[in-house]
Amino acid sequence: MGDNVLDLNLLGVEELACHHEGQSLRPRNPAPFLLKTYNLLEEGEDDNKKIVSWNVDGRGFVVWSPAEFSDLTLPRYFKHSNFSSFIRQLNTYGFKKISSKRWEFKHEKFQRGCKHLLVEITRKKGEPSVFPSYLKSCSEENGMSNSMEVNNNQQILMEENKNLKEERLELQMQIAECKAMEMKLLEYLSQFVDNHQNKVRKL
Amino acid sequence: MGDNVLDLNLLGVEELACHHEGQSLRPRNPAPFLLKTYNLLEEGEDDNKKIVSWNVDGRGFVVWSPAEFSDLTLPRYFKHSNFSSFIRQLNTYGFKKISSKRWEFKHEKFQRGCKHLLVEITRKKGEPSVFPSYLKSCSEENGMSNSMEVNNNQQILMEENKNLKEERLELQMQIAECKAMEMKLLEYLSQFVDNHQNKVRKL
DNA sequence: GGGAATATTCCC
DNA sequence: GGGAATATTCCC
Structure with a gap:
């Protein structure tokens, strides 16, 4: 079962993390950014679906109207109204732009109805460079x-x-x-x- | 149409700072935090002086009413209303609390009428650790x-x-x-x- | 008060 | 798209 693999991974990570993260092994929470982005897709009224929504198969999402998304949606979830800051976060968490024609993004672990997968998504960090x-x-x-x-x-x-x-x-x-x-x-x-x-x- | 959303930066020109300072070069502009904190002291109407103001000799300032300061003043200058986040920034920039009785802070280079000194104030950094x-x-x-x-x-x-x-x-x-x-x-x-x-x- | 994670901005 | 500075949060 995949669960075992998962637990082993968690133990490994915990060991490395040593003094950080306290003892709470179980209830890992997704990063705030991921939860907010997920909620923003789930909570939208039908009106909002014209601004931003899951794509057809629910394995990605589309910002249909960047202008309205920035002005109306972003400030309700984040401390800014900048589309580019939102994009920067998507990149930080490893999302990929999957269309050149529209603002459509995906991440393996970011799917409609799979809130529990969000905890699997982590920030990309450049290898801590040994050197300045x-x-x-x-x-x-x-x-x-x-x-x-x-x-x-x-x-x-x-x-x-x-x-x-x-x-x-x-x-x-x-x-x-x-x-x-x-x-x-x-x-x-x-x-x-x-x-x-x-x-x-x-x- | 929505393209120019990306370029919008409503926060103002004064926030631009020099990010590449060679060893001998100083940033030309003070850190946004310092400028905002300075302005917040200068721009206040007499009413606001009861909330936050320079101290008598202008070599420090006092937050007379933390509650009002947090709720009214902070969000007008920053992206939050948390007094503790404000304090965290003061500490980051080396300000000292100079009274145990009230919220009074000072920094050598932060004085009334000396806006030009702000560029001298830099963030305290623990040496960028080679190692996580x-x-x-x-x-x-x-x-x-x-x-x-x-x-x-x-x-x-x-x-x-x-x-x-x-x-x-x-x-x-x-x-x-x-x-x-x-x-x-x-x-x-x-x-x-x-x-x-x-x-x-x-x- | 400050270390460190995350968020936001700025720049290449 | 991502590096890096600054801001905000969280926690000891």
Whole structure:
């Protein structure tokens, strides 16, 4: 039965998630965005069906009128009226545009009458990059594999590291010199002061 | 027809911010949150002054009535009516609560009549962690995989690198101070010498 | 107060 | 379509 597979997956995820998510293994809730989008399709009156609705087979949905959808529907479910923000969310959750002629989208786990499948839909995340993007740029230009890139990055880091340490040494020496000079000057100064005072005393 | 919906952005030009700041470049515009919070203090009618206002010296501000502030003020500037979300943003930008008796906050660069200082205020960020934290906590307990170890090495390198850069800055400042002191001493010394020579000439 | 997930915006 | 900055929420 598929349920077993599912449970095993959940356990795996829970282990990775360690301290997050508390203990609640069972009642995973779908992401708010998914629930709202699903509800917006279910709750619409017949009027709204002209704005947005499930497609014929219920395995996708169509925004028939983006303008009205943005102005009327979106603000009732979200904190904005921007069609493009809605699209951005669809992409984030892995929906695909399935028609070039109209705003029709689908996701395997987003189907009419299958609210329970929503929990299966997760945000796409770019692999947490090992590296800040500013370091990536140089290796992207040459064709590099991931592991080459990691190596390359590490190389760069170590080089920079070595240079920084040399620089540190140099700076520390400068400071030492500076301090020495300071001492010398202070000595001179105190001699002059003594000298001066002696002269004054003599007069 | 509905095409231009995509381009509509009703939120206003002032929200545009510079997203690519090189290391030395500051964003030209203050963060939207800061501008809105500033404006909300400037634009208030006398009525609103009973809800939220600058404090006496204009170096901080007070939310006199959190309830009204949340219900009336917040939604006019933000996409929510939650006082706690507002507070979260204040903390993100480094504001400090300066009274235990009332909701009074301050930030060095947030002052009445000093809109231009807002660009100096930046979001506090924990270093972008190389590693998702849910993996971090686990890797301490378990043995690490190869790729995790590589990541770990890089993280260490980056940490060391960052520390070295901070150290460099510190050393450079010490040198600057040292040089300044040197100049001052030399000045004193030359004054004494002049003085001394004058005295000698007099004799 | 702040870490982290999710949402919204902006830009390429 | 997606990366990344900022905003909002949720939770400790």
